[in-house]
Amino acid sequence: MKSKFKTTDTFNKIWGLNYWGQRLNDWSELPPRDGIINPGWKLEWERYSQWMTTDFLAWQAAIVNEYKRPDQFVMHDFAGPPRPEVNESDVVKSLDIAAANPYHGTQDQFDGEASSYVGDYVRSLKQTNYLITETNAEAIGWDSKEQFPPYDGQLRLDVYTHSASGANMVEYWHRHSIHYGQETYWKGVLGHDLTPGRAYDEVSRTAHELQRIGPEIVDIQRKNQVAILYSNDSYYGIEFMKFSDRVNYRTILRQMYSALYRSNVGVDFVLPESKNLSAYKVILVPPLYVASDAVLAKLVDYVKGGGNLVLSFKSGFCNEYSTVRWEMAPGPLRNAAGLHYQEFSSLLRPLALKDDPFQAGAENRVSDWAEMLIPDTAKPLTSYDHPFFGKYPAVTRNSFGKGTLTYEGTVLSDKLQQSVLLDVLKQADLTGPDQDLPRPVRVKHGSNRAGKTLHYYLNYSNDPQTFSYAYHFGKDLLSQTAVDQGQQIAIKPWDVIIVEEK
């Protein structure tokens, strides 16, 4: 078979000339990445590096496709997606099934968020179910500094966390812990003594449950009305011109995800190239620092058509080459946002929002960055409590076409971010009883092969929790108990209830 892996030719075709304007014969002639001080060049370099991986995996998949049986499939296990070094959305075009290896905090750090974050992202890649091909068993670590065996119930709860997110399989790295080498403490389902223990027993119990209820929960379909736009390019663009050592593209991305997760709002990911934006009532946009005019036009159209967009600071600042736009910021988004700005300031110390508009108390705090926003048609939602910055709004909202654009000109505290997002969701009529559950209880909804609606309730805490069941009559698949609408349900520590509606 002829390989498509023609690095140098392709690269030359793309770039033609090297950094000094000479013809490139070999990509090794390029200056080292750290030596490139033009952020645009650094970004192209990252794109090229991603493309090499995509191309290589596509070539491998093509070879496998020549020989595999019809009942076999091609899969790749993404480590820690979304991972900026890899263009996962391009890679999946060569795959039959997407898979991921999410590792996460355990013991007091286990709340299901890390597993759900990876799951929601991987599910969005092919917009269907996926596999978990590695995850925490007894403990992990390349030394013994972070050995945190899960509390009783956490291994099982993690399996149902994945299942509720859309995973059709959960697999562990190895059966038994190994006795030498780098992964001595990356432990298996069995320990070094090769004897069944606590982890083995729990995995075994869960497997037997899945044997029983698997057909009713496999191939779960999720229908979410909220999406987050993920832009790998914006991550790199900001990294090359960081605005903070503490906050970056990924922390805001994760803060937005986390606010939704803790509010029990189901979420998909969309990408700059996605064509299905209008499927969502609300789209959240972490700092979209690098984007072409076409991508920005698509967002403007989304609002015009009735969508509710939440836009972070720095969005629209650079074009697709990470070059700052030489028009009034935020460039093509100006009309939809209903504002412009000429200046921005780092914040040496956090500032309060005037009059604590969200009753956030000690968390009434913005930091790191403040765009000096000047509303054209937008309404200020809140402003800074500061002699100089006080004249600029911190968050605005603009009605544009049939939709709204909420603009965040600064880095909000977690509590403020959650307040702003819940306010947007409420405006979009997306809130309800799921937001009233006890703090450690998560709920996820979907429908199974038989088209029946499933409600997963998961308790991520050491304490039993009680809540009122808000949906139609059904039964808990695990206990086979009937559940009525409005009924009080008790859920044990680190336990799960899966209600299948009638």
Next chain:
Amino acid sequence: MKSKFKTTDTFNKIWGLNYWGQRLNDWSELPPRDGIINPGWKLEWERYSQWMTTDFLAWQAAIVNEYKRPDQFVMHDFAGPPRPEVNESDVVKSLDIAAANPYHGTQDQFDGEASSYVGDYVRSLKQTNYLITETNAEAIGWDSKEQFPPYDGQLRLDVYTHSASGANMVEYWHRHSIHYGQETYWKGVLGHDLTPGRAYDEVSRTAHELQRIGPEIVDIQRKNQVAILYSNDSYYGIEFMKFSDRVNYRTILRQMYSALYRSNVGVDFVLPESKNLSAYKVILVPPLYVASDAVLAKLVDYVKGGGNLVLSFKSGFCNEYSTVRWEMAPGPLRNAAGLHYQEFSSLLRPLALKDDPFQAGAENRVSDWAEMLIPDTAKPLTSYDHPFFGKYPAVTRNSFGKGTLTYEGTVLSDKLQQSVLLDVLKQADLTGPDQDLPRPVRVKHGSNRAGKTLHYYLNYSNDPQTFSYAYHFGKDLLSQTAVDQGQQIAIKPWDVIIVEEK
């Protein structure tokens, strides 16, 4: 033209032999700087490196001098002077005019000190007026982490800060912010949108003022009675044998400057080779760790002739080769200082001075280093509050010839340093109404081309200030208002008043 830039020959002529005593054929035979463990050798290496820059610039200047018109001049813009890597006082011998590029804190960090520090130093280099060739416009940074656009008024106030220090021009790095590359966020007078904004408006207003009052403030002559002795060699000598990770030659140099600046005391810089010491009533000497016998003799003569010297610890410890003197410390300074010492100690924790002699409260604190001083004829001014160190004075004063030598054997807190220096200034009859101004108001004095006296009052704060004008009848050049001696004057936030005496 024949270049004078003959590195290897000159170096061999200076050094002759390499580190191992063999004849050097090429300076690349020298061991790497970090490998040289003899501080004397490391110092010579730095001197050689400085000489290369001096020689290169002299060669360039000589070429320009062959071709330039009589109305043109040769200038060099020093970045962040005093800068140890460059021997600025040697470089200026080839220049017609000295210039500097001082960048400084803005917003709440702007108090004029950084601009004045650089200005006082560059003015002292050629003992006349100088140019500012780059300084903060909208914001600076090689990423976007420290974008601090000035508050309203600060850009203008900075121009007058430079003018009062002796600058005949203030120039910015570029007109408009650039859209890609390392200096994307090193912003110009215009932003990326290329449209006039807040910064442009303020620069424009100031330029129009200068058009009007320029002839009355240009070529200001400063006459100061206090000087600070700057020794580049001592900086390096101490760096090679650091006494603290927190304090070094430059922190003490700056602490002394800062104490004078905040007390509204005008200051020049002198250098070890300066011949005009007797022009000053008071000279402050940061740790003069490296100095020849001749330099020390000059300081002794200064005191003998009636000067008031303030000498920091470690002064006189090494000769000009950074070799410790094998006589009783502080070597040739012993008689003038009226003390000697055999031992010194690092201080693991700060100590208090006994009985808080300067009412410094929480700032009654010395740290890092304590010489175990034994007075011969000196009078102890204060001692340590400690069972072991208590027997040694911390600061002493000795009358010698017609002058005095005040010796600081330890690292003083900022407040203690200011108290000790003000005490010396008071003894020298150099204090007066300038020390009674409101805390954020600075005053600077000089005389203009017409020989008239100028008084600049500058308000570095967000609040209006009021003070009593203490000098002869005159008028404020900016408002053209008359000002009487003893009159109460109100000065707006980040504003300036320039009184020209009749």
Next chain:
Amino acid sequence: MKSKFKTTDTFNKIWGLNYWGQRLNDWSELPPRDGIINPGWKLEWERYSQWMTTDFLAWQAAIVNEYKRPDQFVMHDFAGPPRPEVNESDVVKSLDIAAANPYHGTQDQFDGEASSYVGDYVRSLKQTNYLITETNAEAIGWDSKEQFPPYDGQLRLDVYTHSASGANMVEYWHRHSIHYGQETYWKGVLGHDLTPGRAYDEVSRTAHELQRIGPEIVDIQRKNQVAILYSNDSYYGIEFMKFSDRVNYRTILRQMYSALYRSNVGVDFVLPESKNLSAYKVILVPPLYVASDAVLAKLVDYVKGGGNLVLSFKSGFCNEYSTVRWEMAPGPLRNAAGLHYQEFSSLLRPLALKDDPFQAGAENRVSDWAEMLIPDTAKPLTSYDHPFFGKYPAVTRNSFGKGTLTYEGTVLSDKLQQSVLLDVLKQADLTGPDQDLPRPVRVKHGSNRAGKTLHYYLNYSNDPQTFSYAYHFGKDLLSQTAVDQGQQIAIKPWDVIIVEEK
């Protein structure tokens, strides 16, 4: 003479094959240490590196032995023993006398522990007296950041500290401080001024005392009933798979030593290859992570025969190749310990022991590591105060044969460690009046050449101390004053009393 230093041949004989299973022609073919991710290989590499030093020193000693006079001796000065990079117990086989260069804290950091720690270890190497060939004079440092000249009396007290531990000589690095080079601030008995000062005077006074009482204190014999097992291999095994950035093999080793030192309990060191374990009533074992079956069997026999063993967590985990044992932990120690475990956890935050069993208050705190111990026959002494870990004991004790094994499954605070160890010593009938001395007073016992018993009392504080003398009638060698049993004795700051029994 034919050298025994045949690195490559010997190495090949030992290893035969390289990392990739190919025949090694040259040890430089090995991958760099950092590249070896198999902890077992890394350990072998360290052993080989140690062997090179041992072999080289043996070769040097053999040459000297050919030529030295009968009254001369071969000695080596170990820097900072125990030092993992050197196999000191192998090196001493080529030496007539062991020596060491201990440097230690002075001023408020001087308590004699660092000098005693090195002394006890070096004395144990050849089980006899030793020399101190370098130690602190005026001050030390490769720069001037940590210049801490001793308080009055500390230089002399340090000499007697060494003498009480078994040193037959105390020597300083150099007579006078040098004037240039890296060790400019590594000061001698004289300062840079070459004139006698405070340090010289104290050293001189001490030397004259030794001239007088030397014959009565030289060749002191120490007889200790407690030993600490030191395992160099375990240090490396744990370093390659660290369980904490804060705690490691050496911190626990030192914590155990320190607990004994502060309790005035004399201690020897033993090594995995030692054959004299039964000479001790109590043996403390820091984490014996790497040990052969034979070494573990020796420890089991020690307990069986009546010894009292204190065993730290992680002991017995790996065999001599740093490979985890594939049997139930703690492997061959299981029966003697009377427990087993399948899991262990890092502790994200310190935990308290339930009900503060040792009245340790704020120090009732364990951290970093917790083995989930399951007692077979052992008795739990204390357990964790935690919902999940509460079911596992933290410390256990098992009676086995005629002895006991106390097992510590976690990292104890200093106070808890001291409490656990004093409890073991009390059970072994090894406590008495020495534990009742004032906090800063240390006592050490031995016998001199004449067979008379010596008691050194040393006051490591700025304050005078008083205590009751608990031993037989004798006289203080320094003051020649008689001392009766039960007599109250006053001891001055940083002073020493040496009682020789009649």
